[in-house]
Amino acid sequence: MEKLTIPKGYKTTKQRKAILEILEENITPMHAEDIYLKLKEKGIDVSLSTIYRNLDMLQKQGLVVKAYMLNEDKARFGLSSKKNYLICKNCKKIVIIDNCPFEKFKEELMEVHGFDILEHSIEVYGICPDCKKQEVNE
Amino acid sequence: MEKLTIPKGYKTTKQRKAILEILEENITPMHAEDIYLKLKEKGIDVSLSTIYRNLDMLQKQGLVVKAYMLNEDKARFGLSSKKNYLICKNCKKIVIIDNCPFEKFKEELMEVHGFDILEHSIEVYGICPDCKKQEVNE
DNA sequence: TAAGATTTTGCAAATGATTTTCATTTGAAA
């Protein structure tokens, strides 16, 4: 996992560093407010507007991905490297799909539709192993 | 393409029929307001709140899928059958992926992560054939 | 086919996430 750095041309502020740190620590893409609260826990006070502004900048720089999950109406933000995930419909746990199998059919998709493919995002919903166990026991 | 019907237990109103019709006519998932405007063009006046309420109902019934596209902050709604798509980053054209290749790696994903997979959504971004041509000519 | 029960609708007001404004502070180049 490569250490992230503040993009060139942007100043290094303690707020910015803190936000990036939180994103690195969390596997799950987070709501802006989650980030705000986690920072507060650490004793770092960053205003919500600053968080939004920085997430926006980081997104434009390609470090962060913004996505809305099924049945949610607030955006989540996560590092780009964690773009494809499995979500448990029961406990909401999120698991990153590491070796995204998308590459395998990218070629096929390009041929069939004639698109040059640049990016993709995949969300898969299901029931995670833990929740499956519980269902059996109940 | 199967004709959609208003789910059992819900009354048949002209607004509801009109909304469903618009969704059937459009390949591209639409914003609530797009639907509002298209209806108005047809001379059918349906309030935005009614549109939102019905889309919500249709979603809960599984007929409609709600999704946010890259860099957009309003939800789009489309028929469930049109869930996976290619989006041109240049002209914003949307092409539905019909034979979604996801099935091919569903098994693999289930094995690796132990999830029971229920749903998925795939968004792919790239440049469409038309826009590629233009780039060459410019 | 009229009455009654229930849904659905439209409108206006409320909500809540995100964005913007602006005065102040901060980082970094010289």
Add this chain to the structure above:
DNA sequence: TTTCAAATGAAAATCATTTGCAAAATCTTA
């Protein structure tokens, strides 16, 4: 240091979506 553009916080503004409520439409059944 000094200087100046960039960044921040707080409060206000925005805008998609939701909700409350009274009126209208639908369906059921007598």
